[in-house]
Amino acid sequence: MVQPRLxxxxxxxxxxxxxxxxxxxxxxxxxxxxQRTFSATPPISKPIPSLRLLPLSHVRHASHASQGQANRHAxxxxxxxxxxxxxxxxxxxxxxxxxxxxxTKWFPGENCDMGRDHTIYATEAGYVRYYLDPQKHPDRKFIxxxxxxxxxxxxxxxxxxxRKLNKVLAPRREDKFAPxxxxxxxxxxxxxxxxxxxxxxxxxYMYREANWQIGRAAEKAGVTTKPFNRKNxxxxxxxxxxxxxxxxxxxxxxxxxxxxxxAKKGKGGR
Amino acid sequence: MAHCERASKPLLQCxxxxxxxxxxxxxxxxxxxxxxxxxxCEEAQTESKPKKQSFYDNPDxxxxxxxxxxxxxxxxxxxxxxxRRRRAALQHSSNIPFEHLPFQCFQEARKxxxxxxxxxxxxxxxxxxxxxxxxxxxxxxxxxxxxxKSRIVALEMRLERLKILADINDPIVKKRFEDGLGDxxxxxxxYLADQKWREYRRKILVQRITQMRVIPDxxxxxxxxVDTKLYFGKRAIQPGDFVNSMVTTNPPKLDVQxxxxxxxxxxxxxxxxxxxxxxxxxxxxxMHYFAVNxxxxxxxxxINLAExxxxxxxxxxxxxxxxxxxxxxxxxxxxILEQRDSKPLDFAAVKAKETVRENxxxxxxxxxxxxxxxxxxxxxxxxxxxxxxxxKQIGFPEPDLELRTKRVEPLPYKRRNPSTFR
Numbered sequence: 128m129v130q131p132r133l134x135x136x137x138x139x140x141x142x143x144x145x146x147x148x149x150x151x152x153x154x155x156x157x158x159x160x161x162q163r164t165f166s167a168t169p170p171i172s173k174p175i176p177s178l179r180l181l182p183l184s185h186v187r188h189a190s191h192a193s194q195g196q197a198n199r200h201a202x203x204x205x206x207x208x209x210x211x212x213x214x215x216x217x218x219x220x221x222x223x224x225x226x227x228x229x230x231t232k233w234f235p236g237e238n239c240d241m242g243r244d245h246t247i248y249a250t251e252a253g254y255v256r257y258y259l260d261p262q263k264h265p266d267r268k269f270i271x272x273x274x275x276x277x278x279x280x281x282x283x284x285x286x287x288x289x290r291k292l293n294k295v296l297a298p299r300r301e302d303k304f305a306p307x308x309x310x311x312x313x314x315x316x317x318x319x320x321x322x323x324x325x326x327x328x329x330x331x332y333m334y335r336e337a338n339w340q341i342g343r344a345a346e347k348a349g350v351t352t353k354p355f356n357r358k359n360x361x362x363x364x365x366x367x368x369x370x371x372x373x374x375x376x377x378x379x380x381x382x383x384x385x386x387x388x389x390a391k392k393g394k395g396g397r
Numbered sequence: 398m399a400h401c402e403r404a405s406k407p408l409l410q411c412x413x414x415x416x417x418x419x420x421x422x423x424x425x426x427x428x429x430x431x432x433x434x435x436x437x438c439e440e441a442q443t444e445s446k447p448k449k450q451s452f453y454d455n456p457d458x459x460x461x462x463x464x465x466x467x468x469x470x471x472x473x474x475x476x477x478x479x480x481r482r483r484r485a486a487l488q489h490s491s492n493i494p495f496e497h498l499p500f501q502c503f504q505e506a507r508k509x510x511x512x513x514x515x516x517x518x519x520x521x522x523x524x525x526x527x528x529x530x531x532x533x534x535x536x537x538x539x540x541x542x543x544x545x546k547s548r549i550v551a552l553e554m555r556l557e558r559l560k561i562l563a564d565i566n567d568p569i570v571k572k573r574f575e576d577g578l579g580d581x582x583x584x585x586x587x588y589l590a591d592q593k594w595r596e597y598r599r600k601i602l603v604q605r606i607t608q609m610r611v612i613p614d615x616x617x618x619x620x621x622x623v624d625t626k627l628y629f630g631k632r633a634i635q636p637g638d639f640v641n642s643m644v645t646t647n648p649p650k651l652d653v654q655x656x657x658x659x660x661x662x663x664x665x666x667x668x669x670x671x672x673x674x675x676x677x678x679x680x681x682x683x684m685h686y687f688a689v690n691x692x693x694x695x696x697x698x699x700i701n702l703a704e705x706x707x708x709x710x711x712x713x714x715x716x717x718x719x720x721x722x723x724x725x726x727x728x729x730x731x732x733i734l735e736q737r738d739s740k741p742l743d744f745a746a747v748k749a750k751e752t753v754r755e756n757x758x759x760x761x762x763x764x765x766x767x768x769x770x771x772x773x774x775x776x777x778x779x780x781x782x783x784x785x786x787x788x789k790q791i792g793f794p795e796p797d798l799e800l801r802t803k804r805v806e807p808l809p810y811k812r813r814n815p816s817t818f819r
Contacts, residue, residue: 221805285617292678294800
């Protein structure tokens with residue numbers, strides 16, 4: 128709001144520039160006059176440019192970001208220890224891990240295989256070779272095992288496979304042939320039940336029995352307990368007594384700890 | 398066969414309504430397989446019992462539609478032709494020959510095809526004349542031996558192509574091929590059979606022999622061009638199938654279908670590349686069967702390995718394959734190898750030279766006798782409930798031993814680069 132004291136010079140200004148408007152009755156209404164004066168002024172009194180830009184130039188000074196992030200180290204996880212575990216030419220035995228990787232940077236070549244997390248491991252004992260096999264695949268890199276120290280990979284496409292037996296002769300044991308059909312007949316459930324009771328691969332990659340089987344372990348072992356009889360007050364008293372004793376023991380232990388701490392504090396204070 | 402008759406009713410009604418029996422004379426002309434079915438209904442009505450008896454005694458493979466009669470035919474070695482539904486429909490049809498089917502569009506289309514065939518036959522004649530002229534010319538007149546040869550080969554190829562093109566659009570040819578009545582002496586039926594084989598069965602065979610690594614292990618390469626089927630007794634074996642060791646005690650039968658003209662002399666070999674050798678810590682080869690100078694042609698396809706002549710063909714007779722317990726499965730790969738220029742090998746010399754089955758490789762034989770693999774088959778065998786019995790039968794050494802996996806000694810723990818340990 129423009130104060131009435133200011134109105135007088137404004138009126139003079141108005142008189143100077145627009146004398147025709149003097150006669151109009153609206154002149155004496157302060158609000159409308161103010162609007163008109165403002166609309167009339169721009170060509171004469173040049174507005175300051177900074178005033179116009181004011182709402183856009185919101186500058187935030189280095190006060191917020193410079194304080195740092197609360198949990199900056201979350202973006203730097205621990206290393207996963209990936210990469211080559213065995214170099215080319217090194218001797219490995221069966222099952223030896225050669226390369227740990229995320230995805231298939233390397234593919235298993237001769238006498239190698241890939242684990243469930245794409246780890247390359249040896250399936251035969253021999254010497255590690257890192258190689259390319261353009262005839263097998265134009266882009267892939269392979270890891271293979273050769274039996275001779277100076278063996279070469281890739282081998283020619285039409286050469287017979289080099290393989291090892293890795294077996295020893297031993298006296299023959301009894302056969303266990305699988306039934307010819309996997310259809311379950313009426314006589315078989317007992318057998319299948321036995322098979323199910325054994326340890327199997329369960330969630331978490333561990334071989335163990337099912338939870339319901341673990342729950343029935345006591346029953347299986349023939350462990351018997353007396354049925355609960357609420358009228359037998361002797362047993363009830365003994366249980367209660369045992370509980371009380373246990374409670375007292377715990378309390379005494381806690382008390383000891385507290386007293387120790389207090390004692391320490393007291394010593395320090397003095 | 399109520400359901401067959403029901404299914405074929407619309408077709409019959411169509412035939413009856415459009416035609417009022419005027420084709421008895423035409424039936425005599427037609428050389429197609431339908432002719433023997435000449436209106437069996439009428440005959441049955443007129444001379445009832447003796448004729449019917451004769452049908453069951455001597456059933457027609459074009460008309461037999463009851464399973465009992467079909468089985469009887471099959472026992473005689475004759476397969477019923479086409480589908481049972483079609484055979485049932487033919488029993489009661491008026492047997493119009495295929496060429497005279499009363500459909501205008503069909504007849505117009507046939508005219509076009511016949512005109513095309515005439516054109517092709519003329520072209521064949523002209524190519525034949527050209528060929529004979531070229532063959533009569535000497536090398537100097539034809540502009541060099543090399544060009545003469547290449548031109549002759551090109552013309553021969555063109556001729557073969559034209560022979561196929563002349564017949565390939567003929568519906569009767571197609572029908573006869575699908576009914577299994579095609580004559581394998583004719584190029585068109587050989588061509589159709591080859592196409593059918595390459596469509597699926599050859600692909601399966603090639604996949605099996607390459608995936609199971611028979612191809613680099615036994616032979617360097619093989620491009621099968623003959624269709625090979627393997628039977629133990631009556632059972633057909635798919636390429637790569639596991640076969641019980643009791644079944645393989647007797648040698649198999651082969652059905653080798655050639656798709657080229659003429660006769661060939663082939664060598665048949667069955668090799669096992671998976672014989673375990675504990676001393677060597679590896680695998681050996683063993684030749685289970687080896688026969689030379691076996692003739693095959695597009696029409697004579699059956700080969701019984703047990704019945705080949707021991708004096709002139711079988712070099713090493715069949716030995717039943719057995720897989721020791723604990724050994725990986727054995728691949729029994731069968732190869733059909735063409736002898737060079739279809740010339741017979743000297744049986745006595747081969748027999749004198751090839752006596753040891755163990756470690757006889759097919760690669761060595763291939764180079765020694767100039768053989769070219771044209772067909773392959775594969776079956777597998779492993780330790781099963783009958784293997785011990787078969788081992789005792791054939792006198793296998795040490796049947797009471799088995800192969801067990803060697804224990805792996807872990808590598809000694811090596812502390813690596815301790816300076817970087819934190």
